[in-house]
Structures are given as structure tokens and as C-alpha cells.
Amino acid sequence: MSIVKDRSLAPSGRQKIQWVRDFMPALSGIEERFRREKPFAGLTVAVSVHLEAKTANLGLVLQEGGAQVCLTGCNPLSTQDDVAAAVAELGVDTYAVHGVSMEEYRRLLEETLKCQPHLIVDDGGDLIELLGGRCARYAGRLLGGCEETTTGIHRLYARQREGILPCPMMAVNDAKAKHYYDNKYGTGQSTWDAIMHTTNLIVAGKTVVVAGYGWCGKGIAMRARGMGAQVIVCEVDPFKALEATMENFRVMPMDEAAREGDIFVTATGCRDVIVRRHFQVMKHNAVLCNSGHFDCEVDVAALGEMAAGRVQRRENIEGFRLPDGRILNVLAQGRLVNLAAGNGHPAEIMDMSFAVQALSLEWLAKHRDGLERRVYRVPEEIDEQIGRVKLAAMGLSIDELTPEQREYRASWKA
Numbered sequence: 001m002s003i004v005k006d007r008s009l010a011p012s013g014r015q016k017i018q019w020v021r022d023f024m025p026a027l028s029g030i031e032e033r034f035r036r037e038k039p040f041a042g043l044t045v046a047v048s049v050h051l052e053a054k055t056a057n058l059g060l061v062l063q064e065g066g067a068q069v070c071l072t073g074c075n076p077l078s079t080q081d082d083v084a085a086a087v088a089e090l091g092v093d094t095y096a097v098h099g100v101s102m103e104e105y106r107r108l109l110e111e112t113l114k115c116q117p118h119l120i121v122d123d124g125g126d127l128i129e130l131l132g133g134r135c136a137r138y139a140g141r142l143l144g145g146c147e148e149t150t151t152g153i154h155r156l157y158a159r160q161r162e163g164i165l166p167c168p169m170m171a172v173n174d175a176k177a178k179h180y181y182d183n184k185y186g187t188g189q190s191t192w193d194a195i196m197h198t199t200n201l202i203v204a205g206k207t208v209v210v211a212g213y214g215w216c217g218k219g220i221a222m223r224a225r226g227m228g229a230q231v232i233v234c235e236v237d238p239f240k241a242l243e244a245t246m247e248n249f250r251v252m253p254m255d256e257a258a259r260e261g262d263i264f265v266t267a268t269g270c271r272d273v274i275v276r277r278h279f280q281v282m283k284h285n286a287v288l289c290n291s292g293h294f295d296c297e298v299d300v301a302a303l304g305e306m307a308a309g310r311v312q313r314r315e316n317i318e319g320f321r322l323p324d325g326r327i328l329n330v331l332a333q334g335r336l337v338n339l340a341a342g343n344g345h346p347a348e349i350m351d352m353s354f355a356v357q358a359l360s361l362e363w364l365a366k367h368r369d370g371l372e373r374r375v376y377r378v379p380e381e382i383d384e385q386i387g388r389v390k391l392a393a394m395g396l397s398i399d400e401l402t403p404e405q406r407e408y409r410a411s412w413k414a
Helices: 007-021 025-037 053-064 081-089 102-113 126-131 150-162 176-199 215-226 238-246 300-306 347-366 380-393 403-410
Strands: 044-048 068-072 093-095 119-122 144-147 169-171 207-211 230-234 263-266 287-290 309-314 317-321 327-331 375-377
Touching: 007 053, 007 081, 007 347, 025 053, 025 347, 025 380, 044 053, 044 102, 044 126, 053 068, 053 081, 053 347, 068 102, 081 093, 093 102, 102 126, 119 126, 119 347, 126 144, 126 150, 144 150, 144 347, 150 169, 150 375, 169 347, 176 215, 176 263, 176 287, 176 327, 176 347, 176 380, 207 215, 215 230, 215 263, 300 317, 300 327, 347 380
Parallel strands: 044 068, 044 119, 068 093, 119 144, 144 169, 169 375, 207 230, 207 263, 263 287, 287 327
Antiparallel strands: 309 317, 317 327
């Protein structure tokens, strides 16, 4: 049984799914093998990832591999109702509706977990939180899972340190095929795609403030500069700040950057990055948005308390009018802008990320009996396989080490 908004939306969703499938060759190759080998036969997989067309494709690939798949979102604003209807029609149990309250969102997660999964795919740690707490009764068959994003992995390691991780978990976000491409190039493009589509404003000539210079922040800053913006980076890590400086970005604390920025983008995975004292000094009509997983980086609640009034300025833009007449514009309620106000990462990028997910789940299923309740890195051979498949799909080839070169690199005698 599925819970979706409107099944009549399915034709539009099927169209979106078919489009991305044509641009995800690595996952298509995995699907072909899964169809033959059925590595998930007899297993149930619960997936909580932003529910749009690329995620639907992952669910269908796992289903071809023999899994019973239960699919839900990981953010109330990133679910696309037509895609949810389509993937439910294609036989995947789906529990996701766009724009629900946080209470209803929680209920949809719990409905998903009633399948008592053997394996999970998590994005931000919501499934793990429930399976380790109020939904522990559904964790009896749990063998392991994969985590998609940096924020979720931080929470996995915190649980591991406290000895409360409910199952072995694979740190998919830390795979080379994930953070080199998804976090940098995917976030860089999809964030600006969402900002430009939502605001219909030019980027060139503006001052863009990027909070956080991890892989996501690097991509956002790089694309902003490429479109002609002056870029300021705010960081807490001295080495990331030095790296940003050597890339010719200006580096300063947010207390200083708040006065200069025209567009602010947070990508830190932390809370309270832009807060009340920053709002007090920002320019009239500054644009604020977030590309981190949770909506706690920009303190929208504090801004609401400061505001004399609020007005919907465009779809996904709320203007907060301050007592002095300045308006600060918040995109997508401070939720991750590239999905709450856009289509997420390009299909070719998610091809690699979801290929990592699929192969990591297969690895967990094969090694289920010898795993401890800790966080595992994605095996190097999975990264290597995906990289080579992606190169081949792009019509590219690279050099190979000769036996003599391999021996030279491996030996101390040389």
C-alpha cells in the first residue's frame, strides 16, 4: 500500500523518470546485472532520499535486483508528487507527499518502516534515528544501510561513539564517486539553477557569500565565480579558509560578510550560521538560502520575530520586512534550495551517487554475517568500478599501469 498525493499525476512522473534513466548509464548497467543475479532476493529495502526522478530510478533498480522496496522522502518540500505517483504505479511501495507538516512527514517515515527492512538507504539520518528510537520495533530484521549525505554521516559517527548505532552503516557520502562529483559539481550546478530560476535575477556583478568551504561549498563558490560574482567564503576550518584564499576568494567572518553580501548560501551542515545579528546589518533585498541538509543554518524563526511583516514575493520566496523598511528574501523556507525550489542534482551526477548506493547495498547483503555495528567506508573496488564505467559511458579512456609500474609503487626495494 502506498500513500501519495494524487495517482492521476503518474503520467507526468513516468515521463520524468524515463528522461533521467536515459542519462544514468552506470545505474543502467548495474540494473541489467541485478536483473540476472537478483542479489536482494528475499530482502526488503527502505529508501529515504529526496523523492524525485533520480531517486525513483534507484528504487526501480533495487526492485529489479529482487528487493521489496519501500520508498519515502527525506524532506517535506523535496518530494515531487507526480514522481511519487508514478513510482507507486510501477510497484514500489511509496509513502511521500509534498509540503506536509513535520508531524505528517514523520508519520510517512514510520509508515515506510513498517515493512521491517533488512537494508536501508538514509539521507540525513531520519531512518536511523527512528530505528534506534521510537520505531525500534521495526528494526528486528535490520542487516545494514547506507548514508547519502555529510550531515547524516556526522550523526552516524556520533552514534557509533556512544555505542547506539542500530546496524552496520556504509558512509556512501565519503566515496570518491560521491563527494568529488555529487557534492562539488552536483551541488554547485543545482544550487545556482534553483536560485536563478526562483529569483530571475542576474548573478554577475553581485557579491555572493558562501558559508562553508567543504565539497559542496567549493562547488557553489566555483559556479558563482564562473557566472561573474564576487565571492566571499566564511569558514571555521583554517585550512579550508586558506584553500579558499588560494583560490582567490575573499575570506572573512560572517559578521563582516553580512554587510556586503547580495546573495547568501549556507552549506555547512551546522546550525545558526546566519542569525539575528547578521540580519540586522544586511542590505535591503538581500537573498538568503541554504544548501545544507537541514533547515537550521539560516535562523528563519529569528528573522520572523524581527520582521514587522511578511509577504510572498514569488513562488518559493518569502520577504521579511524589517521595522526600518529593509526586506530580506528567504528562498524555500530556508530548506535545501536545490531540491525544495529546484530539481536537484543533474541526472548524470546522481548516476554515480546512486550507483554507489546500489553496489554498497549489494556489498552489505553479501557480507551481512561478518559485520559489526559501526560505520564502514565504501570499498575501493566499488569506487574504481563506478569511475571506469562512467568514463566508458562518456567515451573516455585512460592509461593503465604496467606490471612493472605496479611493482614499483608497491615495493620499498625500488
